[in-house]
């Protein structure tokens with residue numbers, strides 16, 4: 146038993162720490178630091194520079210206002226939908242994400258004065274001469290991004306002009322859909338499309354700007370009124386000083402980026418972010434698998450226990466976590482539970498919780514299978530010597546079961562490693578998310594997803610080989 | 625007073641009644657051989673004697689302890705009853721030595737050093753002193769069964785139960801295992817042995833019990849049962865196996 150104790154302690158400590166960490170942070174943080182969620186893929190309002198730093202009109206404005214008004218902000222790039230949900234569930238204090246001020250949103254949020262007047266334009270693939278006005282869209286597909294003004298504008302005219310709408314969560318995917326020809330055109334906010342075309346994203350603008358709404362900074366209704374007030378004051382100060390125009394110019398009249406967009410160039414420019422993402426992916430995998438192993442042994446033992454209540458408990462746990470999609474579990478722990486019980490949880494804690502519980506359910510089945518494939522005579526021989534059930538299990542059955550479990554365990558390791566990519570959806574900066582963020586900047590989705598995919602592949606191959614060697618060594622040792 | 629007493633013992637698997645009311649007594653130092661056709665309930669009866677099987681009715685009594693009483697700590701009782709299985713059931717992940725010392729150490733019967741010393745003596749006694757560090761997989765069937773016997777003896781039991789200890793062995797290895805059991809008999813160990821080795825039973829048993837269909841059909845000294853069986857079913861069975 147002694148061999149098991151140390152990793153067990155470490156795992157428990159990690160589990161504990163990951164729960165305490167967010168609270169500890171909240172306790173020591175200066176009261177004036179606001180957590181502001183933003184999008185990850187909305188250039189020129191927010192995007193990540195090659196060095197990993199977030200920049201853009203929203204980011205620069207917010208930082209300038211914070212400085213002007215003397216408060217601090219912590220910017221959390223979560224993605225637009227996740228940012229809005231995070232604000233609704235009060236996980237963050239505010240959202241600045243190129244968000245249009247609409248009546249519907251005003252029901253839930255309090256908005257600042259508008260800080261940018263937007264408008265919708267239509268763009269098509271560069272060199273497409275067939276589409277010049279809305280009429281030409283008859284029978285075609287049009288790409289829009291969820292919740293944007295482009296989406297509402299397109300919806301409002303789609304019947305009149307007879308086109309279909311395809312909805313995306315992510316600007317990069319939306320542009321790709323047009324570039325690959327799936328969709329004929331895209332409706333998006335003027336500054337975004339103008340910037341993208343300027344950066345050489347392969348699209349060209351074909352219509353004049355439809356005068357549209359304005360972007361505002363939002364807080365939860367009735368929360369942080371002082372923040373809105375400070376934002377408004379800071380904004381008017383910046384407009385007066387000319388800093389506001391300077392920030393806009395920086396992005397809207399940006400020269401074409403001269404980043405090398407070949408695979409090698411992309412690897413060179415993006416490897417620091419990708420490696421960081423990979424580190425997070427591995428951390429999530431290892432920590433959650435350690436916790437999952439403990440859960441798996443506990444609930445796996447419940448599953449083979451004679452006691453009906455324990456047995457039921459094990460089945461319920463396994464059924465719930467195998468019977469629901471991981472992504473729903475992640476949303477539940479990150480948005481659902483904290484909103485219902487009114488507390489905050491960091492994305493990483495929620496992610497670890499989700500992965501651990503999910504993998505734990507599969508581990509429980511692996512443990513049960515392992516135990517059941519140990520010859521019944523082993524338990525009987527141990528019991529006939531006077532060993533109590535628990536000792537017989539721990540000393541005789543489990544050690545043999547674990548050897549039998551190794552191949553399934555390796556398999557689960559690989560599955561969990563791949564599952565971490567789903568946590569990009571709650572804004573955890575793991576490998577997939579790093580890829581998304583880089584693509585938001587350079588719009589090189591084919592090459593970047595190729596690179597990201599290769600990184601997963603290589604890591605999984607290495608782990609598989611190492612594990613196979615380990616497996617062989619353990620089995621040889623046994624014989 | 626009998627060392628081991630079974631009284632109207634009943635056992636069913638679902639609707640299948642396997643033991644239909646067994647009565648028997650084993651005296652201190654006595655060797656009892658259980659014989660009978662396959663499926664007659666011999667293994668089940670043996671496994672009821674240390675409660676590896678749940679009993680549905682009747683009593684099992686060892687010394688003054690009523691095993692079938694729910695208040696009895698069965699783990700404590702089992703420490704006193706060694707059991708040897710047809711398929712050895714050695715622990716494959718442990719060395720021969722660790723197989724033997726596991727329960728004395730875990731149950732705090734001996735210190736590690738004592739347990740090791742005892743184990744080595746026992747291995748010597750079953751003729752396997754040189755195999756202490758081997759893994760079970762490296763042993764022949766006969767060697768495995770001798771280790772299994774040593775493992776059971778390490779708890780220093782009063783009673784030993786054997787369930788067809790030589791049935792899974794190649795013929796040339798049967799002798800070495802029977803020799804060890806015979807040695808135990810001469811040392812006065814109380815034993816219940818399920819066996820198909822009639823010659824061995826005749827030689828070492830004080831009492832032979834013939835079972836058929838979940839009932840004790842006939843019991844007596846080897847001479848009585850083997851030479852002058854009173855029941856036709858006994859005669860029938862002996863005709864087939866002898």
Ligand SMILES: Nc1ncnc2c1ncn2[C@@H]1O[C@H](COP(=O)(O)OP(=O)(O)O)[C@@H](O)[C@H]1O
Pocket residue numbers: 637640642660661662663664665666667668669
């Ligand atoms: N675990 C079990 N479940 C159901 N039936 C069993 C079980 N064990 C034994 N039996 C049945 O009980 C009867 C007696 O078995 P057993 O005691 O092994 O006989 P023997 O050892 O004399 O050959 C057989 O009919 C057998 O099929």
Ligand SMILES: [Mg+2]
Pocket residue numbers: 666667668788
């Ligand atoms: Mg049998």
